[in-house]
Amino acid sequence: MTSRNWLITGVTSGFGRHLSEQLLSRGDRVAGTFRTAAGVDEISASWPDTFHPARLDVTDPAGIVTVVDRAFAALGRIDVVVSNAGYGLMGAAEELSDEQIVHQIATNLTGSIRFIRATLPHLRRQGGGRILQLSSVGGQAAWPGGSLYHATKWGIEGFADALAGEVAPFGIGVTIVEPGGARTNFRYGGSVLAERIEAYDATPAAHIRRILTERTTQGIGDPARMAAAMIDSADREPAPRRLVLGSDAYQGIETALAARLADIRAQRESAAATDAPLPGTATGGVAELRTAPTRL
Incomplete structure (x- = not known):
């Protein structure tokens, strides 16, 4: 198997961590971004020659361009770009603060758009590549208590859908990844819960609050298997427009x-x-x- 070069955001946990470790273990090179350093030293120590870490907050437009340009300069060519960084903001729409709304959109939606846009000139010049945009079952289905998270995921799916047609003439494929619940830290650790308004306690929006506070459930998806499926998708021609991962994701999307x-x-x-x-x-x-x- 020919080794590949990857650029992945959010590599210290969740899908980004699983992707990085599987790719590095098989001999690929990874330029990986992180917002907080916890965990990145472990990856660097294990693969000092093939892992290229860079600190990045995807809400920083100038930082995105700098990190992307340096990654392409360091690796020469990047075959697969994975826009993975993001988090969940949960709570009824009325419970959310303006600051939380702005940050959720700046991270999940605007940050993803800016990151992908920064890679496009490089991908065009090198004659092609593959883009994987992490979305969710929540990018096709929506439930009470997740209105802003759904807004960002539905938004990024619309962007990626249109983008795929724009960049196909340059040999660039785009895949929207739609996982269901996975056993990562997204649910308990990667999500932010809005301040409670008592009036919503007896409404459907309270269900997600109970899940996040009681911590009694976990996703059915195996993140290692999901990461392996994402990696495998990079070899498929043409690029699959959507990659549904998890039986819960399939059922939720089909029903919606x-x-x-x-x-x-x-x-x-x-x-x-x-x-x-x-x-x-x-x-x-x-x-x-x-x-x-x-x-x-």
Whole structure:
């Protein structure tokens, strides 16, 4: 197997840690970013010649460009870019502070967008590569108590979906990774819980608060197997647009998509009724639905 060069954000824990250790163990080189140093020394000590760490807070736009440029300069070519850094902000929308909202968006959404954008000139110049954007089952389905987290994941999925079409002519593939609950530190340690408003105690939004405070449940996903599946996806041609990981993710996404499709199909005629009439017809709407050209 030919060794590859990877650039991964958030390598000291969770999926980033599993990805880095598996890749380094098989002989690949990893440029890995971290926000806090806990854990990075262990990786550096084990793979001093093939692991290239760099401190990065993805809410720092200038820092992103500097770290990305240095990574490409150090490795010469980067085959796979993994946008992994992020966390969960949980609580009913009313419970969240403005500062928490801004930081969640700046980390999960804006930070991911800026990081990927910083890599694009390098990937174009080298003639291709692969981008893996970490999302979640929460990027396709949404539950009470996670409104801002879902907003960032749905947002980054829209960005990555459109990006895939933009960069395909340059040989750059884009994969959106959608894990379910995994046995990482994301749930208990990687999530922030908003201040409680008592009025929400008896509402569906309180369910996530109970999970995070009682700490009695864990995800069913094996993070090592999930990381291995992400690595394997980099060899697939063409790049899979989405990579669903975990039976809970599959079930959650399938249920959400089926419900959304049912809602939309029920409005076929009412949607068409708002079309402007075609030339030479008295009314628009359902009668024109089968013959009207696609219009943006």
